[in-house]
Amino acid sequence: MNLRKENKALKYFLIIISFIFLGVFLILPLIYIIITALKNGVAAYVNAISDEYAIKAALLTLEATLIAVVVNTIFGVFAAWLITKYTFRGKKILSTFIDLPVTVSPIIAGLIYVLTFGRQSSLFPILDSYGIQIIFAVPGIVLATIFVTFPFISRELIPVLTSQGTDEEEAAALMGAGLFKIFKKVTFPNVKWALLYGIVLCTARSIGEFGAVSVLSGHLRGKTNTLPLYIELLYQGYDFTGAFAASSILVIFAVVVLVLRLVIEKRGEKNLDIKK
């Protein structure tokens, strides 16, 4: 009995510490952004977020995010399928290369694209003759966004596919179903929540990417500035209301992502329970 009392004190101590820590480190910055954004009144806030360059930056961010999510979803589904449904040589090396982008500093990610497509690269004259500019232009921003979120979808799918094994797919194949049919009828229903979660994570990171995009952007207002870069520009110009107003949009988005995550997780659990 004595032990229990001791644990209770520890319990409340740890819970209070947890709340304080998360309150100061995570909640306070969020609240601060919203308050600072609204400090000069709602009119100034609306003005700041409806600025021509803010909207252009948001549209470019959306464009890069959309392309990154589509490319990474196609890649992630095929890569996860390849890794979990077949046996072949070099699987480990393949997985290592797929996971590599998230372990590299975003600045280094930007650097390797500069080295690949920049003026000193042997690819540059070829691309230039076709009038294609990659770095300091939109394609560079898109590539950087794809790179930093590269394994996000496959990483969510692989554990689920591994735990399910290949029996069902093999049975379907033996009964004569094609690849597309097997995926649609057998595999997809099992992985849809993991896939959705991967897409949510990929979207969140794509919208927020800063370092890699910063290296590859020409920092041209209205042309190659994404929303996070636009926020940096406003902040460095001491336009704090503008910077925090633009940030508040991303805060709202982040909260939506967190809520979606909880909902998807709950759905996913339910799905598993039914299967069991």
Place this chain on the structure above:
Amino acid sequence: MNKKKRIIPGFGISMGITISILSIVVLIPLSSLVIFSAKLSFSEFIYTVTRPRVLSGYFVSISTSFIASLINVFMGLALAWVLVRYDFKGKRFIDGIIELPFALPTAVAGISLTHLTTTNGWVGQIFYKLFGIKIAYTRIGITIALIFIGIPFVVRSVQPVLEKIDIKYEEAAFILGADSKTTFLKVIFPEILPAIISGFTLAFARSIGEYGSVVFIAGNTPYETEIAPLLIMSELQEFDYSAATSIALVMLAISVVILSVNALAQGIVSKRVNGKI
């Protein structure tokens, strides 16, 4: 020989699409880094990476990342413990908010943390007036930003392992006369240690490369608060690709070491989570 194993159709197309996209996004850019590095002269490389300003950049990055990740080990352990072992109001909220650093753009976190911790910010003025400590534009500020981005790594590494620990062992230890401190140190801690190391190394690797949340709060004073990724950035802005690549190669080597430790720890963790101790 493999024909027999591959009953499921579509191996060719899956391999084709995977390798094509992987080549464009990862393999070709990576090989251009290798090719460019091979062209660097060794003496120039050594000269670049041993410049006092570069050495100080490595030191600032490694030391602040190490301290931040260490603090995250303790806080992450406490949070994981609270989430697994206790029931209380707001538990689901805590579980959800922990992922915030993954969802919030790093630049947004950076400017907010900076404003909060300047000498007249909400938090900064308390520390400045009471203790004379400046947070923003010092190494403490960098550490704060790195704690922010690193916290989910430790929690999410330790949580699943803690969930798998059978309460029977603790009961046995208690019956055998161990107090709760001994039980934790001798029964629980060895079990979660690999997960702690895995979380620490992930947070550490991420912190060393972190840029967005740190540049605003760091102040970027040479020799004081200039981090290694920022040095690469400045070299790139001056179009000195050789210097940028040299600094980056050392950072990549450091990451490889950290991630190898992580791979070892993760191997043990996955064995424990899957029940093969």
